[in-house]
Amino acid sequence: MISKRIVLKFPSKLVDKPIVYKLVKDFNLVFNILRARVTPEEEGELVIELNGEKHDYAEGIKYLQNLGVKIQPLSQDITRDEKRCTHCGACITICPTGALYMDKDTMKIIFDAERCIACELCVKGCPPRAMKVKF
Ligand code: SF4
Ligand code: SF4
Known part of the structure; x- marks a missing residue:
């Protein structure tokens, strides 16, 4: 079984x-839909978590690609500009999945892209605008 966002x-x-x-x-x-929206260009955009057997997953992805659906891993969506982040910690309470958390040893704020569901809450909530959406 594999699970991919x-x-x-x-x-x-x-x-x-x-x-x-x-x-x-x-x-x-x-599947579990994490986010859905239609862009101004009328394109549909869906962030989903897919679970299934490896072979079924590969076949499902092939089916989507043949239809013309573009696929990218979720971790590429939200990035942090490390030069802008001041490690103020404002994003910790905003993030619903714990993808932003404090390392107690260094007191720095860590961004774990693997736990990010691209909800974008931190993008607006980050004072120096260090969190960015990359589409
Ligand atoms: S809110 Fe922005 S600046 Fe503050 S720790 Fe989070 S990412 Fe860094
Ligand atoms: S986009 Fe959402 S889940 Fe991802 S780091 Fe920001 S607040 Fe957390």
């Missing part, structure tokens, strides 16, 4: 198609 970008012609449903029905994948 990925960002799917749908061209406008696919936005209203039951693509995620097909992942469940035809590829036995279980």
Whole structure:
């Protein structure tokens, strides 16, 4: 079994198609939608967690790619500009997943991209604007 969090970008012609449903029905994948939105260009954007057998996951991804869906790992979405971060700690209480936390030894704020669900709450909440969305 594997579990991966990925960002799917749908061209406008696919936005209203039951693509995620097909992942469940035809590829036995279980999904959890972490975020969904339609961009001003009418593209669909979905952040999902996909769980399933390795082979099913690979086939499901192939199916999406053949349809023209762009796929990228979630960890690429939110980044921190290390030069801007002042380690003020304001983001710790904002982050719902514990992806931003204090290292008690160094008193520095750590960003763990693996735990990030790209909710973007820290982007607005960071005073020096160190947290950034990369799409
Ligand atoms: S709120 Fe911004 S500046 Fe403060 S610790 Fe978090 S990322 Fe760094
Ligand atoms: S985007 Fe959300 S989950 Fe990711 S670090 Fe910021 S607050 Fe935490």
